[in-house]
Amino acid sequence: xxxxxxxRRARLxxxxxxxxxxxxxxxxxxxxxxxxxxxxxxxxxxxxxxERDTLVHLRPPPDGEPTPADLRDLVLPxxxxxxxxxxADLAASLHADGLAVEExxxxxxxxxxxxxxxxxxxxxxxxxxVEQLRLVKDDQEIASLRIAAEISDQALGxxxxxxxVGRTERHLALELERRLVDHGADGPAFPTCVGTGPHSGAxxxxxxxxxxxEGDFLTVRLGACYRGYRCEVGRTFxxxxxxxxxQIELYDLVFAAQRAGREALAPGVACRDVDRATRQxxxxxxxxxxxxxxxxHGVGLEIDEDPQLSPGAMGKLDACVPVTVEPGVHxxxxxxxxxxxxLVVRPAADGGPELLTIxxxxxxxx
Numbered sequence: 203x204x205x206x207x208x209x210r211r212a213r214l215x216x217x218x219x220x221x222x223x224x225x226x227x228x229x230x231x232x233x234x235x236x237x238x239x240x241x242x243x244x245x246x247x248x249x250x251x252x253e254r255d256t257l258v259h260l261r262p263p264p265d266g267e268p269t270p271a272d273l274r275d276l277v278l279p280x281x282x283x284x285x286x287x288x289x290a291d292l293a294a295s296l297h298a299d300g301l302a303v304e305e306x307x308x309x310x311x312x313x314x315x316x317x318x319x320x321x322x323x324x325x326x327x328x329x330x331x332v333e334q335l336r337l338v339k340d341d342q343e344i345a346s347l348r349i350a351a352e353i354s355d356q357a358l359g360x361x362x363x364x365x366x367v368g369r370t371e372r373h374l375a376l377e378l379e380r381r382l383v384d385h386g387a388d389g390p391a392f393p394t395c396v397g398t399g400p401h402s403g404a405x406x407x408x409x410x411x412x413x414x415x416e417g418d419f420l421t422v423r424l425g426a427c428y429r430g431y432r433c434e435v436g437r438t439f440x441x442x443x444x445x446x447x448x449q450i451e452l453y454d455l456v457f458a459a460q461r462a463g464r465e466a467l468a469p470g471v472a473c474r475d476v477d478r479a480t481r482q483x484x485x486x487x488x489x490x491x492x493x494x495x496x497x498x499h500g501v502g503l504e505i506d507e508d509p510q511l512s513p514g515a516m517g518k519l520d521a522c523v524p525v526t527v528e529p530g531v532h533x534x535x536x537x538x539x540x541x542x543x544x545l546v547v548r549p550a551a552d553g554g555p556e557l558l559t560i561x562x563x564x565x566x567x568x
Contacts, residue, residue: 346428
């Protein structure tokens with residue numbers, strides 16, 4: 203893996219050189235991890251000048267995350283130091299004439315501190331250069347996502363075999379997160395969402411002490427983090443009885459939208475066209491106001507990364523890009539349905555999109 207990270211840093215160095223920057227300062231934790239395989243708290247990565255890069259951090263990394271051998275390791279003498287400022291100071295001492303920084307990850311105060319030690323260096327914006335490198339995943343990254351998806355499916359499947367009536371949303375969410383860890387996850391990929399009754403189908407519902415009741419819709423959205431890579435799965439069920447007619451109708455509608463979105467995934471397809479395909483069944487049925495502003499997004503070292511599947515999204519999909527397709531409808535006071543999968547974009551010649559989360563999408567009465 204050290205060679206993989208070295209190649210990634212070389213690609214970033216080439217981008218910086220093309221824009222006239224002799225070095226790059228990376229401070230966003232997910233980007234540091236992508237380029238080094240480790241992400242020490244408060245750490246910063248100086249890529250260049252020269253061929254050897256430097257990882258600056260406040261304390262030695264944990265035993266399980268040693269600094270790669272091809273990196274210079276700089277541990278600050280005080281835990282109150284700032285790794286980014288120290289890295290910029292190092293770049294100046296190495297006579298770099300330009301330094302590209304992640305301006306969108308720096309506070310104004312931190313940017314001023316960098317300028318104070320830049321000593322004549324030209325500061326430029328690195329922008330989303332590392333995020334663009336992260337878009338297309340390699341085989342090892344996708345393998346980690348597959349395992350994260352398997353863990354998520356296992357945890358959800360076990361919950362569905364337990365007694366649910368009378369338990370609170372908060373209790374169920376905590377149990378799911380425990381099961382993720384029991385099955386080998388680093389932890390949850392994001393705060394687990396459990397919504398019952400009128401809370402079901404909401405896109406960003408924080409679990410409450412509401413108890414599961416017979417006849418409720420129950421929406422569960424969870425994901426595992428495995429070796430830093432995060433996936434997402436969401437399902438909706440009916441509790442304790444046969445679903446009502448309105449529940450079947452709404453579920454079938456969201457299922458049709460989710461299927462349309464999955465089938466639209468292919469290399470070269472515009473992100474907004476996938477969003478449009480997913481929304482169309484729902485808007486045609488009159489649910490425009492009940493929809494979230496997105497129908498999916500990229501996943502990887504972060505749970506919400508590019509590409510975005512939304513009406514205003516720019517760009518087209520590439521092969522080997524993992525995304526979610528997650529349409530939903532929430533009716534205030536009644537509840538709703540969300541169905542959410544993680545998939546990897548593949549060309550038709552390779553069988554089309556690869557579904558990573560395989561928990562059944564049948565409307566089950568639990």
